[in-house]
Amino acid sequence: MSTRIALAVLMLVATSACAAPSSSQGANLRGKVYVSSSVTEQGKPRALVEGTRVELRFTDDDRLTANAGCNHMQSPVKLDDGKLSVADISMTAMGCPKPELHQQDEWLSNLLRATPSWKLDGANLVLTGPDTEIVLATEKPATLEGAWTVDGLVTRDAVSSVPAGVKATITFRGGAMAVDTGCNFNGGDRPYELSGQTIKVVLGPMTDKGCDQINEVEEVIAQTLGKGEFTYAINRSTLTLTNAEGTGLTLKK
Incomplete structure (x- = not known):
């Protein structure tokens, strides 16, 4: 009987290790800025507008700010059960110099509103929506050089x-x-x-x-x-x- 109990405990530990990120793991994102290193849509690479990238910043007071090259978005954010959930995204209304930038803003906004899943893969953040996956790396501080x-x-x-x-x-x-x-x-x-x-x-x-x-x-x-x-x-x-x-x-x- 003791052997069966021990095996059950080991299986429970293994299952927990593979579970979706918990809210306590989500706290690890606070205060960090992530920038996109790759974007895949429907299994194929998606090219962003030249000179742009996706930026996600998680504040210490549980807010998310996001940018895709033009307007800035922000919302309270929850990270429970491996899902990124935004309550209500507000967006600035700058006149972007290219129509493609407006379209890219809408694309990112729609992805965030779709409650994508998230996970940490080493130092990278992986965000996965219905047909989109974004891999983001932690932002390195810029230098003058x-x-x-x-x-x-x-x-x-x-x-x-x-x-x-x-x-x-x-x-x-x-x-x-x-x-x-x-x-x-x-x-x-x-x-x-x-x-x-x-x-x-x-x-x-x-x-x-x-x-x-x-x-x-x-x-x-x-x-x-x-x-x-x-x-x-x-x-x-x-x-x-x-x-x-x-x-x-x-x-x-």
């Missing part, structure tokens, strides 16, 4: 989007900074000095070509960086550069 793409123009406390089709990058690498807009900033390296959160750099001469909407972005870049000194701040994957007058840029990696 590397290439950043301008996505916002800050003037007098107002932030405007970069015009559609315009791409401007600022790269920090090995003590040199390069600005490239494909027009009057041509990506030439300029040495910079870093002191705390302050960057000092001399941009040097630039050309004066007319490049339609690119010139609007170049004007804000020149105002922000051209005075020789500006501050930087990094919040997750967003870099903000600001001069003493408050003119600035937001950039994404």
Whole structure:
């Protein structure tokens, strides 16, 4: 009899180990940010809009914030019995520069509303809906080094989007900074000095070509960086550069 009881206990332990994630395991997600590394739909890879990814952030007060490249979503979230359940998703109403971004917002919103299952696979979070699976990795803190793409123009406390089709990058690498807009900033390296959160750099001469909407972005870049000194701040994957007058840029990696 004792042998049968022991076997029953072992089977119960094994079954519990394979069970769906519990609410206590869900607490392990609190305070973490996950970003998509792969998306599969109906068994085939789904390509996201270029330059975008799915981001899920689980707050310490049991809320979920989500983003698929344009608008931000948020809702209270429950993670009981291996299911991700949102009570009511609210979404910002920004005008996305591409229709595909609006469609991608709706796609992610519909997936979250469908009470997808979730599990932790090592350090990865796997979210599975009726016909979609997203594998997300924990977000690594961004550093100043590397290439950043301008996505916002800050003037007098107002932030405007970069015009559609315009791409401007600022790269920090090995003590040199390069600005490239494909027009009057041509990506030439300029040495910079870093002191705390302050960057000092001399941009040097630039050309004066007319490049339609690119010139609007170049004007804000020149105002922000051209005075020789500006501050930087990094919040997750967003870099903000600001001069003493408050003119600035937001950039994404």
